Amino acid sequence: MDSKAKAVSILKNNFQNFLFVLPALSIFCVFYIYPFYKMINLSFYDWRGIGPMNFIGLHNYKELLGDHLWWNSMLHAGYITLIALTFQNALAFALALACDREIRMKRFYRVVFFIPPVLSEIVVGLIWNWILNPGMQNGQYIGFLNHLLFASGFPQLVHNWLGDPKTALTTIAIVHSWKGFGWGFIILLAGLQTIDKQLYEAAKVDGAGARKTFTHVTLPLMWPVMLVVMILTILGSMQVFILIVAMVNEGLVNHTDVPVTCIFSAMENTNRFGYACAQAVIFGFMLVCISFIMKRLSDRAKQG
Amino acid sequence: MRGLMRRCSFLVAVFLAVLMAGCSSSKESGNKIILWHWMTDRNDTILKLAQQYTQETGIEASVSLFAPSDAYSQKVIAAAQANVLPDIYGILDKKTVVADFIKAGLVADLTASMEADGSAWKKSLFEKALADRSFDMANGYGIKPGIYGVPIDVSNEQMLYNKKLLAKAGIYSAPRSLTEFIKDAKALKLIGITPFVSGWGELWLLDCFASNYAFNIMGEAKIFETFRGRVKYTDPDWVKVFSVFADLRDNGVFIDGIVTKGNKYAEQDFALERAAFTFNGSWCVNVYHSMNPHLEYGVMPPPPVTNTYPLKIWGGAGSSFVVNAASPNKTKAIAFLKWLTSQKQQVVLAQETNNLPANRQASVSISSVLGEFAKGMDESTHPDIWPVNEDPSVREAFDRGLQAIIIGEKTPRQVAQEVQEVKDRQMAKGN
């Protein structure tokens, strides 16, 4: 009797708790699951977007496995992500730490560092195309960067940054980091704000220096937020697309291809919707794997 | 807690208000035709003409702009799936896709209307422009021969030269052959002027330049045989086409970074006199005028390599509309298009938007530089009017290969080999 009532109350409790998730879950099911199901389905077909659909089983996937351009594009995105994870996140964290302190003009900095993410891609594309312009007119470099390098006495460093396969991807990654560090900055800043200031006081009383406070108080408390920032960085960098189009258009041969440009190219240039869907499935699968590996690693780091 | 309730009820009210606003806009049909287009620069003029049409006939012509063209294409494909296409729309894709639309019963056959009254409508329009959306007896797409689209303007792609910059290098007439062109380019380079710019970060423009030379070097019959798989890309003639790019590269003709340049940036470069030659479409007249009204330039066909075959340039319908075969307002839609392509409306379109009109009688009203472009229409050709087309994957490998040659990564022979490998793979798939 008693146990039955208890069971009923647990059930009721569970149901109540489930109600919290229900709005999110229902929107998700209608607007995500159905298109997702359609996409998986399409990946088994040969289809031009209109007209007959030919079922070809796993053929798209088989072809994808042997498509070295696709796997290269994955490597390119990985390279951009690596630079974003290190350079962009280090920058964001350093700036967030600086703005969390009592320094002059920190209000100004907080506002200014969020300008790049707000900027339209059109403006970013126009400005960086001008900065990186490799051309010359009337004996002067048109591009700001080359002009600067020449004027400051490093003419040997003048370079066609976006036109050289060796430097194109790195240049894109740096611009991408510049455009994106503002997000990491505000999320980390928000995270730093939730750390109880009393903990810092306590650390000071215990005689811990700035470095020790950082490694023993700030870092452990910030770890979950940093993980989220890292996951978001991976996500944003692996799916980078508009910026690449704005900077190199359809790309420098195949040296600047990334998965999303490949997917779009399969859809628009070669009208292979089924193949594009297969690419998206594989790409998504890999992203999920990477994120879960990261989660595992961080859990282990927390325990150990 | 009360504050919470108040806030929540406010939100619910906002949601409901929005919901009502959304639902109240229901569709009505009958005396109304709907047109979807993608041409931002022509939107004002088309809207104006549509209003005028409503005043003249009492039929409401509702015009909606969806841009950029990528988004437009997606929308049309999605609307085709959901069966909610408008009465008049455009298909911005390859001819195979147009054929798929026709097969799906989404495009009306306009032949009867075109050929009524002794083919009055058909005769008023440029043949080349009509050909884009027509299928002839021998078409390989399995489509009933006929005319399926209405062109509203025409365009072609040619080379332009900056008269002032050429004069600085002592050149007073446009080069007539590739050898002359390279000689001029060297002279320009010597006095620090970049010879040539183009938006070859957009593959279609590069592809277009290459196909000019393919026509010049081997003639159309051999090109089509290649597409059919009977001639290989490793054929000496194709290698010669690739070599044109290697030659131009070796002589320093191209501006730095040409393969990543968007056409907008290339247009900037030419308008600001950073390069002496460019390759662009006829719409550029408008662009150069707005960026640098004092630019002095002329139009020339790309300089041929040999005289074996005529050098064909790309050209044809700039933009075409089709009529939805499933629409209940089909006849009204056709009547509207007929009105839109009649001389008076075409003159308005040509003058206000600086495009080449599709109507023959309207072409007297265009500016002089545009007139030079118009002369090229006779020499023009377009993949949409070819009996066969190359597989898009091979096309892409071809264009990427050209880029690789331009940045000095590969030799013409290597690229020919690689393109042929892709071709072989596609041929094997087809069988």
Next chain:
Amino acid sequence: MRTNKYMFLGMTQSTLIHVFLMGMALTCLFPIFWMIRCALMSNDTVFVDQAIIPHHLNFSNFATAWIKGNFAIFFLNSVIYTVCVVTGIVIISSLAAFAFSRLNFPGKNFIFYLFVAAMMIPLPGSFVALFVLMNKLHLANTRFGYILCMINVGLSMSILLLKTFFDKMPHELEDAARIDGCGKLGIWWNMAMPFARPAIAVIVIFNSLNVWNEYILATLLLEDTKLMPLQRGLVVFQGANSTDYPVLMAGLTMAAIPIIIIYLTMQKHIVKGISGEVVG
């Protein structure tokens, strides 16, 4: 002597920090300056005039952009979409994140990972499917349908971020609230939401920016020009072939203002934090 040395070191360190911050700030400010500068020029001088402050200031571009881009209607639409989507996301995602963080029910972890996984998988072919679906539900070409789609777009990321912050909420706070007689909803609203205020501010900024700049989905789902968001107005200035740069820049500048206002209001919440609010 030693104090002097330390003071000197401290001073150089702070100077270095400031030089670094200033350098970064300059790279961020430059584009804004450039954009406004372009907005004040005309198309034939925009790439020619090298002067830092252009010779002829042309303020009419803003008026042209406003009128030609039909900004009056599109602005209002974008405000409606942004307000509705962002409130929707904040409420729905915080409820879900609260449940994932603090409540128990079977399948909790599975559903949470489902959301996280969804964030990772791009849906390129989904536009067609989504459009067909919206037509079946009679939601195509309605504000409501577009709002629901946009809520869906921002949901996963918001849930992930909010859960991370809810996880950090001390249990004592929750217990204290329970003793005071708060139910689950009460704890969510009175405890969890204020605690995660910085994260909510981030979510508001992130999703506002997302909705404000969204264009492709709007083009696909909406047919009526009257229902279109602000970006539709900006598209008019970038023809397939010709671009009117100064007017475009004027439009972009005006379009950026609301986002900057949202950021300015929200960033106060990011930095105010909780220490003084909940405990005190």
